[in-house]
Structure formats: C-alpha cells, structure tokens
Amino acid sequence: MVDTALAQVVDTIPVQPRPKGLAITNDGTRLYVTHFLSGTVSVLDLTSRRVRTVIATGPESNLAQRIVLHPMNNRAYLPHIRSNTSNPHPLFDTTLFPVVSVIDLATNQHLLTERLELSVVDRPVNLPFDLALSSDGQRVHIVYLGSGDLSVIDLENRAVLAHLEVGDGPRGIVLSPDDRTAYVANSLSDDVSVIDLDTFKEVKRIGVTTSPLSPQLHRGKLLFISSRSTQVSRDRWMSCESCHADGEQDGRTWLFPDGPRNTTNLRGLAHTHPLHWSADRDEVQDFEFTIRELQAGTGLLEDPHPELGQPNTGRSTDLDALAAFVASLQPKPSPFRRVDGTLTPEAARGQAVFHRADVGCADCHIPPLFTDVRVHDIGTGGGPGELLGPGFDTPSLRGVWHTAPYLHDGRAATLREVLGTHNPTDRHGHTSHLSEAEVQDLVAFLLSLEGEKSRVQDLERVE
Template structure:
C-alpha cells in the first residue's frame, strides 16, 4: 500500500478543474504551485496564513485535492511525475512517474487523470497502487482538465472529462465509464493558449479562457494580432455557443492572455485572470458584461474560490505571492508571500518583462506580450502572414542565445534587438530611451537595465531534453544517415545550425521583403527540440518532419534513402538534443 491513504469513499460533490491553485472541498486549505521554486504552498483558507511550503518535483504546474480533502496530487512538468501528499503531514510524499511534460492533473479520489502534453495522451493512474490503468490518445498538446457528472436527465450518469489542447483550442470529451473519446469540439479558427477550463456549478456550461490569434491578418497592428476571449461550451450536446462568447476587451477592458477562471457557486459570476496584464475580470454571466476589474500580482496563473463563494485566491507565479480577494466587495484584502523564487534577480526581472503586457513600455493598452506568441519560451504553432518581411512561422526560443541571429530573416544579431519587436509589433514605447538602432548595427546591449534583463531571461531558456532518444541503436543509425547525407554541413552539432542564411527553395520572392536585402535566404534553424516545435520551415509549410524530407525543396532526400533509413533518420531528429 502507498503511504498516502486513498481509501476514502467520499465522492466528488460537483465539477472540478485542474488549476495552479485550489481550495480543498471542505474549504479549509488553499494549495498553490510555485513552478520556479519546485514547491507547493499550503495556506489556511480561514485566517488566511501560510501553513507550509513543501518541495515536490521540477516545475509543478497544477494540483488537485481528493474529494475528502485529505490528500493532494501535483503534476510536475519538468520531472515528468506526480507528487502525492498527505495534507495533515505534507512531508509524507509519494512520487509516481508519468509521460513527458504532464500538465493538467485531476483526481476523483481513486484515480488520477493526467494530461501528457508531449505524447498527446491522457493517463489514468490507480491511486491504490500507483499503477497505470490506461493511456488514452486524445490529440496533440493536451493541457487542462475538468471533471463533471453527465446529464442525469438524459439518463447519462457517467463521469465526463474535458481536456483542452494548448495550440488548437479544441476540447476533447472523454467518457470515463467506457474510457473512450466521446466528442471533440472546435472552438474556432485561431484559438490558442487554451490552458484551463471551468465547468459551471450546474454542469450545463464550460468556460474556456483563450487567446485568439489572428495569424491571417496581413496588416498587423498590436490590437489586431491577438484577442482575449472566453469561449463557452454547452455540455448537454458538447457544442460551441458562439453567441455566449465573452470578448474581454469589450465586456471589460483590454487584457492579455486570459488564463484561468472560477465561477461563483450560484453560477452568476465568472472570474477570469489574465496572465499577461496581471489582472482579473469579473463578468456578470447574465449579461456577459464586466462588473469589476482588479489588479493582482505578476503573471497570475491560477484562481480558486471557497465553496461558500466568499473568498477568491489568485496565484501570482512570478512574484511568489497569493492575492486574497473578498468576493463580495471585490477588494484585495491581503497579499501573502508564498515563496521566494530562487532565481538570479536579473533573470527573474527579465522573465517578468517577457510575460508582461502590463506596462506601456512593453505594449499599448495591456494588449500583447512576448509570451503571447512564445508562451513559456516556446512557440504558438501559428504562421503569421502580416510580418513586414513575409509570412513567418513562430520559432521557439529554446537556447536562442546560443544560436544568434534571431528571426528567419536573421535580422536581429543580439538578444537586446527585441527592443525593435517591442516597439514595432507590441507597440510599446520601449525599454530604451530615445531612438533605436539598426538591428545589424551598433548594439542595444547596455542601453537599458530592463532590456538587458529581458535578454538575460531569453538567454536562460533551456532546450528541453527529448523523450525520444531511448532506442540508442536506431538513433545512432539515424545519425549516420544524417552525416552521410551532408545535413551536418548546415546543421552541425552541438547547436545544429551554422548560424548562416541560405536559400533552401522555400521562399517566394514576391512575398519576401527583408529590409536587409536578403530576400529568400533564411537563417538556418537549430534542430534541437524538433519534436516539440512543429510546423517547420519559415512559412510553416511542413506539418511534420516527414513532410520536410519529402518537401520537394533542398531538404527532399526521400528518394536517396530506404524506408528504414528514413525512419531511423526521423528518430534521430526527434531525439535531438541527445542527452549528454
């Protein structure tokens, strides 16, 4: 038997959602993840005062209480495991491995449900012995989870699990009685950064804070690129309710990266936190109009409400605080220090700037941040048509400081040149006083402490280790093919880029307008983390790595090798960077 007791017969009393912060079902304890501290913090919900801060795994993202309020389960994204804790004695912990980059986690008291972000699976763990019950394919990049009872009026009394998909905005519905996918719901073109969803107390509707990316827009301005919305799903027939969609900028005021939400127990109010603009919208669900707007701390990524609806708690992940809000007066009554983030001060300041749309120096009207397109330093899966130099597939920033220049056009030769992006795309006034410099001219480094801090954070974004390198023999065979075909001439290890520009037959001269006269020459991308960064090429025209190697361009090598050699090569590419 595990040292954590999951034998309780208490059942869920209502819908629950994965979150970066949660209140125990009995209303006594608040728990919050601290991703950069690798800890969770327990708070007395009544006083409210910190009870304890407890180490878990690497990069905890979400947590879930058992229905009896006695135990807590945490999903650790970095260490690919779950931590199970006893609330009465949180130092009693059990670690259970799951698939790479777990994000959302929920429990019904007997099972844990885990969104495995990389594999596209939903894992089910039996808590009596921590064994894997099932690994159900649900689609790419699953993130948030919500659990609720089916419609008893229709005779469908089974539990249902809703799963968000980060880059597509889709929602997968899983029937937990049959462990099968019941439906997949589109929330519309361009829906993105779909992290969490919340089910209303009566189980009729689900609310999805999202960012809508207007990637097809050919005349980009800051307020036509991304839009803050909350989509609404009908849970009777699992359909999108377009007329109920809440557009945050018109219902309340402009905001950036709607991230998570909570519903008042009577179902009349929705509380939406915005991770980019560091604030909270209170929405009247009878009118879909704003009732209040509340400033909170840096990069809020979770919100929870007490069972009686009296207090709201917000997890501000980049200043290590929790905002305590009176749900009646809608006033912040207390700000608790729940962790001290163990990060170099300059890097931490840069991370705050990267994620922030809360200051005019970064963007106009709280609209857009670096993280709007490069969430967690990654990418958004979009190909933007309106960039001045042509269509551009958003690149991930993993290890970007080692592979300068930046951009497909290679037009930023230092990290501090993102000052030009802040001014030109985000419409901020900039972190540097006065005029900017040519991106390939004299450096911007040293002109602003905040700009240097932003660059320091970008330089700290690590390349994730691939989970696909386990079959060493296949990987080595693929590496031999890689070298035999001459791929290393442009993609030489250890960074797998020569940091030069080449014409690889993917560009359209009529669309490429690089201001530095480079036309259809593109910066050689690093091949590190290819497994996580589809689509490929500057215009996103290759959906998969297989498409790249059959593309009819300079990368088309499919006729030169056998099917087996191709599979080995693809395995090698997905395994990069190889674990040293």
C-alpha cells in the same frame, strides 16, 4: 490514467497534440481535455477509455490552458486567446484577442454566441489563464497572466461586476466554498492575492515563496510575460509570452513585414545567433523593435538627453535583463527518448542516416547545436509576400519534436513533409533516394533532439 492508491499507470489514452487543461464530470465518466495550441477540446469516455469526440472552438483559438465545468447548466468554459494571423499588418490591438469560449456538453458544440470577447465585454487584457465559477454558476472570475488583473463578470447579462489588479503573473484562481473570497496565485510576485468578493477589494497579499532566479533574470522574466508596463505594451494588449508561450512558440505563422514567419521557439537560442529566419537581427536587445513596433510599448531604451551630456548608448538595464532571461531558456527534454535519455533503436538508426555523406544533413545542421549559423537557399524561398528570401538561416533542430509546423513560413505540417513533399529536388539534403524505413528512422532521430542541458534541473523555465 494513474491508480493513485497503487501509484501505478493503469492506462494510456492517445489524444491530439499538446493536451493541457483537464476537467472531469462529477460522476467520473467523462474527461474534457484542452489542446494548448489549437483550443480544441477532446471528450474522453472514461468507461471505455476512448476519445468520444473532439470539439473545435475556431481556427484562431490558441493557448487554451484550462477548462472549467459549470455547476448546473451543462456547459464548459475555456479561457484562451485568439491569434489573428490573417491580419496583414499585425498591430498591438489587432493581433491577439482574449476570450472565454463556451461549450455545450449535451450536444458537444461550441457556442459562438455565448463566447465572451473580453476586450469588448470588459477591456484589453492579456493571456486569460484560469477562471472560477461561483457555486450558483452566475459569476465568472477570470485571471490574466499577462495583464495581471481579474475580471468578475455576470454570465447572464454579460455585465462586468468588477475589474481589479492582482499581483504579477496570476496563473490560478479558486473561490472559498461560500463564494465570498477569491484566492489568486501570482507566479511572478510570488504571492497570493486574497480578494473580498462582497466589496471587490484585494484585502491581503500573502507572500508564499521567493523566486530562485537572480534579480536580473526575475526582472527579465517579468518583462517577457507581463504586459502591465507601458514600456513594453500599450493598453496591456500583448507581451512576448503571448506568442512565445513558455518561452516557446504559438504554432502560428504571422504576416510580418519581411514575409510570412512561423514563430520560433526561443529555447536554446543563446548560441545560435544571428536571429530570425532571415538572420537579420544579431542580438536579443534588437527586440526593442518588437516592443516598440509590434507591442506599441514606449520601449526599454532610455531616450538620449544630449543636453544633459547623456549619449544614447543603445543599452539599458531592463533590455539586458530581458535578453539575459531569453538567453537562459533551455530546450525541453524530448519525450521521444527512452526514460534514461538514450536514443530508441529507430532514432539511433536515424542518427546514422543523418550523418551519411550521401544525405548531408550534418553539413548544415552541425551537432551539437544542429546549425552552422549560415544562410542557405534550399529552395524554400520566394513564396507570396516574401521580401528577404530565398536564403534562410539554418535553424537549430533541438526541440523540433514540439515546434510544428516547420520551415520559415510553416508550410510543412510534419517533419516527414519537410523531408518529402517540401524537398522535391533534393536541395534540402538528399532524401529522394532514401527508403521509407530510412526516412522514418530519420524522423525518429529528429524527434529525439533536445539540448545538452535539457535533462538538468532547469530553474529558468518560464512556468
């Protein structure tokens, strides 16, 4: 909590990980906070400055960006996706579902029957990101970061009043006080769509900025986030951003053909090839397979036309742009460091433990990348459905402070578990002889790892 007059932090209230969307009641007594990778909502009492309760919206809820309070009926609305990870054959239309969840603020309950399953109520859309309610609370206006469109839905009879295109990458929507105009901020076309809500037409597109990215990175970013092009996605269902939100990860483990695979953070991967937990891909251009097989896009590689004398070179400008964008993503700074970027005393002690010969972490997780880019069997393979183990590519540890759960199949909920429960026979570094204090210091060090460029201004951030 910040006192805006004094510009001072007056209190810090601990909440669950990844707080994201905020909404405050008109009387200022309660604050609702969404948690990005779980879709849960913390209810904070601002008088006692404590978390009163935490409301779950279902185990599949993910990427919960925003929460908006209804003006009269004591409900809150959250746009988010459902990640259907129990699906043994992830396909473009059975993997990610766009929804708006509804919470009853009087009883603090999730109202499943009022949830808007947008692909059913309206049509397939990708990444519901923000919404606005009309002042009488009857209509909801939802924008989709990935599919670049807008739905207007009547909440009482769940009827779609309009569905229209806006710019690329819409991240925010507001209505005029008379409810007759909507303004949509399009993060990838760098403009604002002005929508007439009487005729449901986009009446103006106002340029507001120009992207600082090079044309190639800008194109790559569009291909990563937007599902509009049939080249990358069928029916606009999904894009890379749906699982690698903000170039990172979704906190989920998917049942891929190779075996269960925890989604990887893509930040900092430029120097840690080969790719994938099993090191079975050698360049980001190989993700043409992801586009064709998972997202059911027609692909970025042009098909060869031997009759015209065009061989398939295995290259395309768009695929190179996508690869260049992914390679430009830098790990984010760790909040577990001191403000000036130096290690805390615990992390500094943990660094010494990490480098001890009788512990051995640095044998494989070699600084500065914290990987030796080699495959090792550390005793974690052989789980159900595993086709490629038992060896795995040493993951880089930069950024692990925000990439729980851990290991290739996400079996470890915390870093402490990686070093304890999931290292029973000391095959993954020697940890059993360490004291609890040494293990805690080691965890503090792991939590502080970031990239060398994490603290320089990072223009290539997705958001």
